[in-house]
Amino acid sequence: xxxxxxxxxxxxxxxxxxxxxxxxxxxxxxxxxxxxxxxxxxxxxxxxxxxxxxxxxxxxxxxxxxxxxxxxxxxxxxxxxxxxxxxxxxxxxxxxxxxxxxxxxxxxxxxxxxxxxxxxxxxxxxxxxxxxxxxxxxxxxxxxxxxxxxxxxxxxxxxxxxxxxxxxxxxxxxxxxxxxxxxxxxxxxxxxxxxxx
Amino acid sequence: xxxxxxxxxxxxxxxxxxxxxxxxxxxxxxxxxxxxxxxxxxxxxxxxxxxxxxxxxxxxxxxxxxxxxxxxxxxxxxxxxxxxxxxxxxxxxxxxxxxxxxxxxxxxxxxxxxxxxxxxxxxxxxxxxxxxxxxxxxxxxxxxxxxxxxxxxxxxxxxxxxxxxxxxxxxxxxxxxxxxxxxxxxxxxxxxxxxxxxxxxxxxxxxxxxxxxxxxxxxxxxxxxxxxxxxxxxxxxxxxxxxxxxxxxxxxxxxxxx
Ligand SMILES: [Zn+2]
Ligand SMILES: [Zn+2]
Numbered sequence: 001x002x003x004x005x006x007x008x009x010x011x012x013x014x015x016x017x018x019x020x021x022x023x024x025x026x027x028x029x030x031x032x033x034x035x036x037x038x039x040x041x042x043x044x045x046x047x048x049x050x051x052x053x054x055x056x057x058x059x060x061x062x063x064x065x066x067x068x069x070x071x072x073x074x075x076x077x078x079x080x081x082x083x084x085x086x087x088x089x090x091x092x093x094x095x096x097x098x099x100x101x102x103x104x105x106x107x108x109x110x111x112x113x114x115x116x117x118x119x120x121x122x123x124x125x126x127x128x129x130x131x132x133x134x135x136x137x138x139x140x141x142x143x144x145x146x147x148x149x150x151x152x153x154x155x156x157x158x159x160x161x162x163x164x165x166x167x168x169x170x171x172x173x174x175x176x177x178x179x180x181x182x183x184x185x186x187x188x189x190x191x192x193x194x195x196x197x
Numbered sequence: 198x199x200x201x202x203x204x205x206x207x208x209x210x211x212x213x214x215x216x217x218x219x220x221x222x223x224x225x226x227x228x229x230x231x232x233x234x235x236x237x238x239x240x241x242x243x244x245x246x247x248x249x250x251x252x253x254x255x256x257x258x259x260x261x262x263x264x265x266x267x268x269x270x271x272x273x274x275x276x277x278x279x280x281x282x283x284x285x286x287x288x289x290x291x292x293x294x295x296x297x298x299x300x301x302x303x304x305x306x307x308x309x310x311x312x313x314x315x316x317x318x319x320x321x322x323x324x325x326x327x328x329x330x331x332x333x334x335x336x337x338x339x340x341x342x343x344x345x346x347x348x349x350x351x352x353x354x355x356x357x358x359x360x361x362x363x364x365x366x367x368x369x370x371x372x373x374x375x376x377x378x379x380x381x382x383x384x385x386x387x388x389x390x391x392x393x394x395x396x397x398x399x400x401x402x403x404x405x406x407x408x409x410x411x412x413x414x415x416x417x418x419x420x421x422x423x424x425x426x427x428x429x430x431x432x433x434x435x436x437x438x439x440x441x442x443x444x445x446x447x448x449x450x451x452x453x454x455x
Binding site: 017018113114115145149150177181188 | 208209213214215237244245246249251273278281282284287288290291294
């Protein structure tokens with residue numbers, strides 16, 4: 001047997017984020033031990049995702065229908081929009097079960113040191129949603145790093161004149177951590193964002 | 198081999214699931230590319246240390262010849278987060294970061310240039326109204342230190358000192374040229390006034406402390422910006438973006454992308 005086909009699979013798997021060559025090897029050998037049906041199921045699921053999944057017309061979440069399940073759910077609070085960078089961020093916020101509003105996925109973030117190129121992101125679509133009315137609050141949940149913060153500031157400057165409440169998720173210390181190990185920027189931001197109890 | 202030095206984060210690029218490739222300008226090793234494991238995880242020991250513009254005490258591991266070192270330690274010396282927190286300031290620093298990455302070399306000590314950048318960032322952080330001026334002076338000082346300073350006080354061909362109301366700067370020469378030296382084919386010239394010529398001199402000779410509170414006329418800043426843009430773009434062979442102009446961030450909500 002030529003090992004070329006195994007090598008091929010290993011090379012394909014190591015293109016995935018977080019998968020190095022060793023992990024790819026382990027996965028490839030595991031796939032070899034799978035039954036034909038299981039392997040076919042895996043391959044079919046990957047293909048189906050590529051062929052059928054697209055972006056929600058309203059919020060740019062990943063979906064296989066015109067509107068994603070969140071946007072279709074009549075029980076969600078349509079007066080709140082939580083803005084995230086990527087569909088994977090939406091998934092983790094959904095997993096908290098503590099948010100019942102809608103989302104808007106930007107599909108990226110601004111890269112301020114490379115110049116502002118907001119047209120790459122789904123910003124115009126967000127502003128159009130807000131302009132249509134019925135939105136009371138936009139929650140900016142972009143990443144707590146330079147790019148995410150720049151994106152949030154940029155969005156805030158556009159949204160504030162539109163008579164809508166704009167909020168930013170809090171910066172703070174991770175729960176279960178120890179203040180002693182916090183870096184000065186995180187600690188400064190959590191002091192600035194302190195609240196009364 | 199373990200290298201201990203200090204540096205400024207110039208750029209962080211996400212890699213894989215939670216890793217970063219970080220480019221630094223360091224005091225003892227010049228430009229360095231570092232690989233940091235998992236800094237994007239919420240409880241990473243790196244915290245905010247690898248955000249752009251942060252000045253950090255670094256531990257780097259790798260072979261002498263390696264172009265990608267492993268970041269084993271990064272402790273914040275000065276976070277410069279006030280520069281990052283202000284979007285127009287952050288955007289305006291982009292061309293400087295490009296210049297540093299283009300003009301310096303990997304694994305070559307640049308202590309003076311490094312100290313200059315730290316001092317410039319410190320001055321910019323301290324004084325908000327002077328930020329655009331300090332940034333421009335920082336760029337001018339940095340260019341001179343790299344041997345690419347724009348020559349505005351004397352003719353670049355015959356050395357005749359500047360006289361008259363206006364000087365004509367030729368980006369292709371990196372210099373002003375006097376009337377008799379302006380030959381055809383010298384390219385497009387930028388006209389600058391006396392005050393702007395003086396500004397370039399002040400930018401080079403004054404310390405940042407002396408520059409705090411120094412506010413040249415709008416016209417002078419405009420001419421100086423144009424000159425540096427033209428000069429920088431020519432010097433970097435198109436690898437640097439022009440645009441020292443601090444952008445107006447707030448736009449009208451109906452047409453924000455114009
Ligand atoms: Zn949706
Ligand atoms: Zn001359």
